[in-house]
Amino acid sequence: MLKFERRREPSIVMLYAAPVLAVALTILAGLALFTALGKNPVQAIGLIFITPLQSLKSISELLVKATPLILIAVGLAIGFRAGVWNIGAEGQFVVGAVAGGAVALAVYPANGLWLLPLMCLAGVLGGMAWAAVPALLRTRFNANEILVSLMLVYVAALALSVLVHGPLRDPEGQNFPESRLFQPSALLPALIPGTRAHIGFLVALAVAAAAWALLELHMIGFQVKVLGQAPEAARFAGYSGNRLVWVCLMISGGLAGLAGLFEAAGPVGQLVPALPVGYGFTAIIVAFLGRLHPIGIVVAGLVMALTYIGGETAQIAMSLPSATTSVFQGMLLFFLLATDVFVNHRLRWIGRAPTRQRAPAAPATEPAE
């Protein structure tokens, strides 16, 4: 019989093997799924995981999708390490896009090198402002930040819709609910000429590096980790839980806001109601897939972007249902959580199964050790 038992120390091997295993299991489950659907499984998996890596265009699209995922996930990971569960990055993403985009629209048609930094600043502040609501409610009234931040996502999406139907609507746009196209200097410079890949990807890499330094070398990161792992020890050390809740929500909100601005000022180029496409939620998976570690998140963000691009390719080429991408992302998280259990636990073969279970489940039958 197999017995499930806790490891004395967490397994370092499993810590790094779990995401790889999760990807492998997702592919296996995908093969089974496509077979059940009557599609050629090998072709489908190839379209999802291999084909997107074979052309410059799709690689550049990979970077476009990975940029917001990495930016948001890095911020979320810092909070998750502290046990601060910001689930509303999608809303902060929208508000950041609106705030930054509004700056460009307000000064339209002015151009200049100063414009983009100003928009970025506004985007970050917008995301922070949206995250300040759950932060305030949590620290003042002990309201659950998961619910508050999540509900604010829908408020933000509706607010965006109101704005592009009203004040921010393109005056020359024949009443389409869209803003103007941003002026040239309000757009992010291209990273690879002729593609949509923009320098936001480099910013995302720099942010990941900075977050790594914060977590591994700085006292704030240290305090975040102590608070998440042992809240009593954080109190013993004298770390202010409320202050850390604010720090985490401001970092994750600010980065989500920046990601939103990058999306508006990058591939989209204007404010549209369909701006939020779920990056804020997918980034939660990315954060965990990347082990809440900034470098891991860069890799996980690229893998997740691959499922987006590959999923779309497969949908078109093999007329698969549009849910394919979501199913793959869901399976990835599912298998990751499953394999994660083995970081702190292991299966062990023990001789034979117990033959009878007559003793009642008494509280005092096992030594307390």
Next chain:
Amino acid sequence: MAEAPLLTLDGLTKRYPGVVANDDVSFSVDTGEIHALLGENGAGKSTLVKMIYGVVRPDAGSMSLLGHPYAPLRPFDARARGIGMVFQHFSLFEGLTVAENIALGIAPELAKGDLAARIVRVADDYGLKLDPVRLVGTLSVGERQRVEIVRCLLQSPRLIIMDEPTSVLTPQEVGVLFATLRRLAGEGCAILYISHKLEEIRALCHRATVLRGGKVVATCKPREETARSLAEMMIGINVPPMWREARGLGDVMLRLDRLSIASGKHFGIDLADISLEVRAGEVVGIAGVAGNGQIELMRALIGEVAAPSDGVIRVAGRPVGRHGPAARRRHGMSFVPEERLGHGAVPDMSLWENAVLSAAERKRLARRGFIDLAGARAFAADVIAKFNVKVPDERRAARSLSGGNLQKYIVGREILQAPKVLIAAQPTWGVDVGAAALIHEELLGLAAEGAAVLVVSQDLDELFAISDRIAVLAHGRLSEPKRVEDLTVEAIGLSMGATAGSSVHA
């Protein structure tokens, strides 16, 4: 005594990856005998008892009960053969009554019928007062232990295993427990008594088997030994006698002035009017049974809960009552909390990271917010070396250390910050004799260097060994501290508030 031994262990061996927990352990327990199992933490007592009680199975060796082979597969088998056990940490449901708790832990056929009446009868028979309809949540620790003992007795045991039963009792409660155990032994029930309290073993036990490193190193009659000779058998080296030189007392370093804090929690204790002075060079002990405000007092002293005003807690004259832990550390305070894992140390973090936890500021382990990795590791290595922490290096996770080693590390981390005031709760709880001696010596050494040391402990032997003055915390109130020379264990026991028969109400 009977002709055939009640329980015989023959060559019991149990290996775990990397350690041999029990190595060829053989001894026997006679009918009606109180047999001590003596050994440091990690000596293998707990594994041995688990094999007898059917929780783990031996890799080699055999047992026999009254001449018949005995190989329990699970605790149920052990109970069916007449072996009961009272654990150190009780597992009782606070929201259920005494009778309901007992019914849950015994064979279903025993739980039927007039259980409450039988509980009262058995309890009265052995001089243990117990009301079957009381909620366990309202019982004192001593009374909870009685629930566990009565649960065993209802199953008419031949052998009762008791794991460190006195660690949670007042001296009066210990007296009642010993009377019960002697009475049981007189009726032919054997008792396997696990402890490292040497005086108790000398007072109570007929024979003792001493374990060290998983092996039986001696079997003796404790009454013919001294506490010192027993300790030497247990740890295998000559124990240095605890020395205390007369110390000159300096200024008042810690002053509590009518400290009152309402707990605000269910089952919590309100601190009421606590006043105390600890001078430089002095060790003051706070005695008391668990659950009388120790947790609340430690929170207030560490600064995790703020006092109502700044002036009620003063360190070297400076008011710090509203300060948090970090600010209090800046004023020269250090703290050793009761819980090692999760409070005094982060279990999954390495030892050097745990050094940063409380020493970041005073040992300058962070510059402009950035952690000085080399400095932190050097400080951690220093603690490990000076406090004889048995660990390969400072990168090991705190949770991988044994209780004694981690406690040495935590105490060392605090003492090497050269505090003016050190406050320690249960500094040697669950710690082996060798580590306890080292910790006591270091606390006395710190006081000798001019620090004020306050020790909150339930272990009276410990407090008498190291304190200059002792006060008693009962129901959230602190008694007037008295000099140790003017105190007896009995007097302290009485001021702990609870007489043997009554309970401590939360």
